[in-house]
Amino acid sequence: MVRGIGRWSCLLGSILFGFACGAGAESDEEEILVSAAASLREVISKSSELFQKAHPGVRLQLNFASSGALRQQIEVGSPVDVFVSAATEHVDRLSDLGLVSADDRRVFARNRLVLLGATDEVRSLRDLQSPAVTRVAMGDPRSVPAGTYARQWLAAEGLWPAIEEKTVLGGDVRQVLSYLERGEVDAAIVYATDAKLVRLEPVVIASGPQAPEVIYEAALIRGDGEARPAARQFFDYLTSESVVRQLEAAGFLAP
Amino acid sequence: MSDFGFPLLLSLRVALSALLVIVPIGLALGYLQARRDYPGRALVDVLIVLPIVLPPSVTGYYLILFLGRKGILGGPLYELSGISIIFTFWAAVIAAVVVSLPLFIKFAQAAFLGVDPDLEAVARTLGAGPTATFFRVTVPVAWRGLVAGAVLCFARALGEFGATLMFAGNIPGKTNTMTIEIWSAYQAGDDARAVALVITLTAASVAVVLAFSRLERLQRKDRR
Amino acid sequence: MSVEKPTALDVDITIPLGSGRDRVSVRARFTLSKGILVIFGASATGKSLTVRAVAGLVPAMGRIRVGGEILLDAEAQVNVAPERRRVGYVPQHAALFPHLSVRDNVAFGLRARGNRESSGPLAEEWLERLGVAHLAGRLPRRLSGGESQRVSLARALAPEPRLLLLDEPFASLDLTTRREMRRVVREVQKQSGIPMVFVTHSPREAIEMGDHLVRYGPGGSQEEGRPEDLVEKDLE
Numbered sequence: 001m002v003r004g005i006g007r008w009s010c011l012l013g014s015i016l017f018g019f020a021c022g023a024g025a026e027s028d029e030e031e032i033l034v035s036a037a038a039s040l041r042e043v044i045s046k047s048s049e050l051f052q053k054a055h056p057g058v059r060l061q062l063n064f065a066s067s068g069a070l071r072q073q074i075e076v077g078s079p080v081d082v083f084v085s086a087a088t089e090h091v092d093r094l095s096d097l098g099l100v101s102a103d104d105r106r107v108f109a110r111n112r113l114v115l116l117g118a119t120d121e122v123r124s125l126r127d128l129q130s131p132a133v134t135r136v137a138m139g140d141p142r143s144v145p146a147g148t149y150a151r152q153w154l155a156a157e158g159l160w161p162a163i164e165e166k167t168v169l170g171g172d173v174r175q176v177l178s179y180l181e182r183g184e185v186d187a188a189i190v191y192a193t194d195a196k197l198v199r200l201e202p203v204v205i206a207s208g209p210q211a212p213e214v215i216y217e218a219a220l221i222r223g224d225g226e227a228r229p230a231a232r233q234f235f236d237y238l239t240s241e242s243v244v245r246q247l248e249a250a251g252f253l254a255p
Numbered sequence: 256m257s258d259f260g261f262p263l264l265l266s267l268r269v270a271l272s273a274l275l276v277i278v279p280i281g282l283a284l285g286y287l288q289a290r291r292d293y294p295g296r297a298l299v300d301v302l303i304v305l306p307i308v309l310p311p312s313v314t315g316y317y318l319i320l321f322l323g324r325k326g327i328l329g330g331p332l333y334e335l336s337g338i339s340i341i342f343t344f345w346a347a348v349i350a351a352v353v354v355s356l357p358l359f360i361k362f363a364q365a366a367f368l369g370v371d372p373d374l375e376a377v378a379r380t381l382g383a384g385p386t387a388t389f390f391r392v393t394v395p396v397a398w399r400g401l402v403a404g405a406v407l408c409f410a411r412a413l414g415e416f417g418a419t420l421m422f423a424g425n426i427p428g429k430t431n432t433m434t435i436e437i438w439s440a441y442q443a444g445d446d447a448r449a450v451a452l453v454i455t456l457t458a459a460s461v462a463v464v465l466a467f468s469r470l471e472r473l474q475r476k477d478r479r
Numbered sequence: 480m481s482v483e484k485p486t487a488l489d490v491d492i493t494i495p496l497g498s499g500r501d502r503v504s505v506r507a508r509f510t511l512s513k514g515i516l517v518i519f520g521a522s523a524t525g526k527s528l529t530v531r532a533v534a535g536l537v538p539a540m541g542r543i544r545v546g547g548e549i550l551l552d553a554e555a556q557v558n559v560a561p562e563r564r565r566v567g568y569v570p571q572h573a574a575l576f577p578h579l580s581v582r583d584n585v586a587f588g589l590r591a592r593g594n595r596e597s598s599g600p601l602a603e604e605w606l607e608r609l610g611v612a613h614l615a616g617r618l619p620r621r622l623s624g625g626e627s628q629r630v631s632l633a634r635a636l637a638p639e640p641r642l643l644l645l646d647e648p649f650a651s652l653d654l655t656t657r658r659e660m661r662r663v664v665r666e667v668q669k670q671s672g673i674p675m676v677f678v679t680h681s682p683r684e685a686i687e688m689g690d691h692l693v694r695y696g697p698g699g700s701q702e703e704g705r706p707e708d709l710v711e712k713d714l715e
Contacts, residue, residue: 069442093444135342140425142443168342169425171442179424183325184341373574376536379561380568381588382638387562391587395578 030230033079035063035070037086037145037216038172039111039191043250044084047243051234058230066172068143074099074221081231084108084218084238086173087145091217104220104227106239110253111214112192113149114202116180122187125154125204128163137168137179137188146173149212150189156210196251216255259448261428262436263455269344269432270412273351277359277408282401285363286389290372307357311417314353318422322349347423347430351412358411362404366397403470410463414456485547487511487674488642492541492551494525494532505529509693509703511674515665517706518678519685520695526678529695530644533676534568535561546641562591567635567643567673571650573627575619581606581630582615588638605633608670609663625656629663636671643675649684661687682713 036044041064048060063070063080071090074080075097083100085091094100115125121132128136139147147169154160170176173190180188181198191214195202206212220227220235227235237243244254288300306314322329324339333339340346370393378388394401416434423430425439433456440449488511493504505525509516518526532539535550535558543551545566550559575584582602589598606612609629614622622630628648635643645664649657661684668675677688685692689706696702702709 066442068444072442072444075444140439140442142439142445165428167426169427169439171420171425182319182323184323184339371572371574373570373572374576376531376534376561377568377570377574377634378576378587378591379536380534380564380566380640381634382562382565382591383587384560384562387591392576396576398578 029057029059030228031059031061032081032228032231032234033061033063034082034084034234035065035074035078035080036084037067037070038064038174039086039146039194040064040084040109040216041174042197043243043246043252046246047238050242051237055230055233058234060234064172066139066144066146068140068145069171072143080221081228082218082235082238083221084216085145086111086214086216087148088215088217089148090145091219094219094221099221100219101222104222104235105217106219107255108216108218108238109244109247109255110216111251112253113146113153113189113206113212113214114192114195115204115206116177116188116190116195116200117203118180118183118186118188122203125157125159128154128159128166128187133186134166135168135185135187136163136166137170137176137185139173139176139189140169140171144170144172144176145214146176146189146191149214152212153189153206153210156212193251216252259451262431262433262452265344265347265431266413266433269347269351270409272348273355273412274405274409276348276352277356277412278405281356281359281363281404281408282394284360286367286393288360289364289367303357303360305357306353307361311354311415312421315350315418315421318346318350318353318418322346322422341422342424342426342430344423344429347415347419347432350418350422351415354415354418355408355411359404359408362407363397363401366400366404367393369400370396399470399473403467406463406467406470410460410467413459413463486544487513487546488516488533488676489542489544490529490533492529492532492539492543494528494537494539496525496528504699506699506701507532507693508701511676511691513672513674514690515668515675515677515688517685517689517692518676518695519682519689519692519706519710520680521697522680524695524697525699526680526695527646530568530646530676530678533642534566534644535559535564536568565638565640565642567638567640569628569631569635569643569645569648571647573619573624573631575622575627575630575634577619579619580615581611581617581619581622584619584630585634585637587634592638602633602637605637606630608667609633624652625660628652628660632664632667636667636673639671640673643673644678645675646678647680648677650679650681657684664688682710685710 044062048062052058052060067085067087067090070083071093074083074094091100091105121127121130127133138150141147141151151160154163168179168185170179173194176188177190177194177198179185192202192205218235218238220232248254319326319341321327323341324333329340340349374392374396375388378392383391414434419432420435425431425435433452437449437452440452491508493506496503496505505528507529518529520526528537531537533543539551540553541551549557550564551557576587582599585602585605586598589601603612603615606615609632611626611629614626619627649660652660665688679685686706692704692706692709694702694709
């Protein structure tokens with residue numbers, strides 16, 4: 001009985017070892033690591049696919065999360081090649097640290113903030129103050145651009161810090177969206193593109209002088225030395241016509 | 256945004272509240288598993304150990320599945336009473352209970368197994384009923400093991416993160432426990448705050464470990 | 480004029496042991512009118528089990544009567560809980576409560592019956608009778624084997640049970656202490672008049688302690704009679 005277990009363990013061990021070895025063995029391809037804001041998941045995924053078809057020999061590794069979290073990872077040394085942030089402040093911070101040069105950053109897209117409601121109780125931004133609304137989801141203003149913009153917007157409308165105690169903070173804008181979809185909250189502040197993705201009609205679209213400016217920037221990260229040529233190629237590709245068309249189709253505003 | 260003291264106090268309140276729930280249930284189930292054999296006992300044992308072994312995100316997922324606003328139990332509850340547990344202080348307590356209770360049950364079980372059944376038998380013949388025997392003989396004799404277990408579970412509840420984040424969410428002023436604050440501050444690049452919280456939590460954990468090992472040593476000396 | 484005095488102990492039980500395929504039963508049937516009844520036999524013949532059944536600590540079927548009160552009657556569905564049987568129990572290892580002082584150990588049974596104020600002095604009286612009054616304040620872990628058993632005895636006797644069960648109480652003591660303890664028990668029995676059941680596998684002990692004897696043999700056989708008769712052959 002014990003011997004049988006010994007043999008099975010060896011077999012299992014070798015299989016796992018084989019997997020581990022296999023996983024790292026793509027060394028004949030060049031791997032480019034791309035970190036992008038969560039709201040760009042669909043557009044960037046699609047664009048990457050097209051890019052990889054056009055450039056065999058380059059593999060794009062995609063990483064989506066809140067821009068703040070992604071920036072943190074880069075700061076502590078994650079080998080990211082291209083960073084697409086939903087707010088300029090994160091690229092600024094990396095630039096201050098010498099990780100992004102002034103020439104290697106471009107405006108990538110723009111977006112708008114919207115308010116989504118789960119019930120009829122929510123028909124305007126003011127309704128968030130009503131006692132019928134107990135929970136409002138938004139991104140963490142400290143690290144999620146959608147949350148920073150949301151706070152800006154609410155403050156401009158005189159609703160912050162009034163409704164702060166009702167807020168449920170999401171780690172990225174997609175998590176905020178999921179809270180609303182699951183019915184865990186009464187309202188959520190996300191991007192117009194997120195609402196469009198899940199086919200929800202926004203209650204309010206932020207516009208006019210009160211509305212925050214949502215600006216996405218793409219940046220080439222330097223790391224130890226110069227950025228790699230394949231990374232620069234992808235970086236240039238991101239501001240090309242075809243990508244701009246895809247962005248507009250998804251509901252983003254052109255850069 | 257909330258000051259430093261709030262997450263600390265909140266974490267303590269959550270852990271203590273969790274302990275208040277854990278101890279009675281843990282004592283009862285720990286005793287049951289230690290002393291009685293019954294059909295399905297092995298299955299119950301598996302269910303008890305499961306939350307210890309499951310990754311916190313899985314636990315968090317199950318909590319939402321059952322107790323979320325549209326959950327299997329949470330849905331009807333919300334329909335009937337408008338009460339929603341998810342994203343409240345109690346959600347944080349429930350998450351802490353779910354990950355720590357199994358630990359305490361196991362500790363209690365071990366502590367009770369270390370109590371000579373003859374002690375309980377003699378107490379019965381001397382006129383003490385089952386409850387009196389439990390509280391005047393079993394528990395005092397198992398005392399050190401029980402307290403050590405409680406201390407460790409308190410620490411576990413204090414350090415709960417994954418399931419808490421999913422089920423109680425990050426609500427500043429309501430559910431942002433120390434662990435969630437650390438993560439949040441780190442993401443925001445607020446190193447000063449993150450470091451301060453980390454040091455506090457580390458110090459608390461060290462204190463707990465010291466208390467636990469001291470109790471453990473005392474218990475072993477007792478047993479000789 | 481002959482009002483029949485109820486016997487001290489009347490046992491007629493079957494004790495189930497194990498489950499499923501390993502199910503066996505121990506059959507016990509004997510009476511005790513007064514004095515000390517010895518249950519004698521080799522190990523694993525069911526002696527301890529019998530005594531624990533009388534105390535109500537293991538389930539059994541049949542009838543148990545102590546001093547006229549029915550403690551167990553499986554047919555009539557009577558099964559008195561151990562804490563109400565008023566049957567004292569002294570196990571092989573003293574099983575003193577480690578967290579209580581000697582005095583509090585002995586007072587335990589008195590306090591369990593709600594006898595708070597007088598429990599202390601009464602406990603000390605019993606300690607006195609068993610020659611260990613000087614140990615009243617000590618904790619059990621600081622007692623020798625013999626001292627522990629004396630305390631255990633005092634503890635079982637303090638609530639004045641109708642019957643005392645001793646399960647090989649001296650088996651883990653050295654010879655000298657054993658002899659001393661046998662004397663103590665016989666003395667206490669004579670003074671208090673409390674009937675006792677004494678379990679042992681030692682032939683010498685059986686003869687010395689018992690007024691009456693039940694011998695547990697292999698295959699569940701039992702013989703009742705005088706100790707000298709039934710144990711003679713084991714004395715070689």
